[in-house]
Amino acid sequence: MDFNKIKEMGLEYAEKGRNAAMDLAERGRTQAKIVSEQTKLARAQRQLGALVYSLAKGNEENQPLVDKYIEMIGSIEADLNALKESLGPAAEVITHDLDEEPAEDSGITIEPTVEKDKKPDTDKKTCPQCGAPVSEDALFCNRCGAQL
Numbered sequence: 001m002d003f004n005k006i007k008e009m010g011l012e013y014a015e016k017g018r019n020a021a022m023d024l025a026e027r028g029r030t031q032a033k034i035v036s037e038q039t040k041l042a043r044a045q046r047q048l049g050a051l052v053y054s055l056a057k058g059n060e061e062n063q064p065l066v067d068k069y070i071e072m073i074g075s076i077e078a079d080l081n082a083l084k085e086s087l088g089p090a091a092e093v094i095t096h097d098l099d100e101e102p103a104e105d106s107g108i109t110i111e112p113t114v115e116k117d118k119k120p121d122t123d124k125k126t127c128p129q130c131g132a133p134v135s136e137d138a139l140f141c142n143r144c145g146a147q148l
């Protein structure tokens with residue numbers, strides 16, 4: 001028996017174990033980022049949907065603002081893909097059902113048809129550029145297009 005060899009192998013395995021643990025921590029961070037990007041993506045998509053809906057309803061157009069959302073969504077999607085790729089093809093990404101998210105962002109701009117012009121006097125978020133009221137999780141100001 002070559003004890004030195006066994007000792008060497010033991011060290012090697014210990015080293016491998018340490019690397020695996022580091023990889024796990026790194027993967028955990030990446031997966032957390034993926035989940036947060038997915039939440040961001042879902043939010044941006046909802047905001048875009050609400051925007052398009054309210055524009056269509058009011059028979060208005062705001063292509064530059066729509067484009068900003070589309071650009072934002074595209075860049076989040078690219079980030080997401082990069083993160084997923086960094087986990088490797090066999091990676092099991094923890095996804096949560098985005099449709100079952102709690103309705104924490106009910107301040108969305110889809111308004112009921114009645115009392116449309118009556119704005120509730122809650123302390124709403126306003127645009128730092130133009131002061132227009134903006135929905136809690138809007139990414140851009142609906143009036144001036146400033147990034148929020």
Ligand SMILES: [Zn+2]
Pocket residue numbers: 127128129130131132141142143144145146
């Ligand atoms: Zn504004």
